[in-house]
Amino acid sequence: MTVKHLRDFYRKDPEGFYILLISEEELSKVCEVEGLRVEKAGPKFVVKTKSRACLDKLLRKLGKLP
Numbered sequence: 201m202t203v204k205h206l207r208d209f210y211r212k213d214p215e216g217f218y219i220l221l222i223s224e225e226e227l228s229k230v231c232e233v234e235g236l237r238v239e240k241a242g243p244k245f246v247v248k249t250k251s252r253a254c255l256d257k258l259l260r261k262l263g264k265l266p
Contacts, residue, residue: 209259234254
């Protein structure tokens with residue numbers, strides 16, 4: 201994964217949350233990470249967190265970070 205792709209993960213929304221879209225299969229891994237807000241958005245789920253450390257932990261669990 202290149203730095204350009206990592207920058208996409210580390211962008212914040214206007215409210216200051218890091219946002220990640222995940223599928224229903226990935227949702228079971230999300231439940232193990234504290235400090236997250238999960239909202240259903242059609243067939244996907246929106247995961248929000250204010251903490252970059254929580255986002256890193258989540259990305260590792262999903263296999264998107266080494």
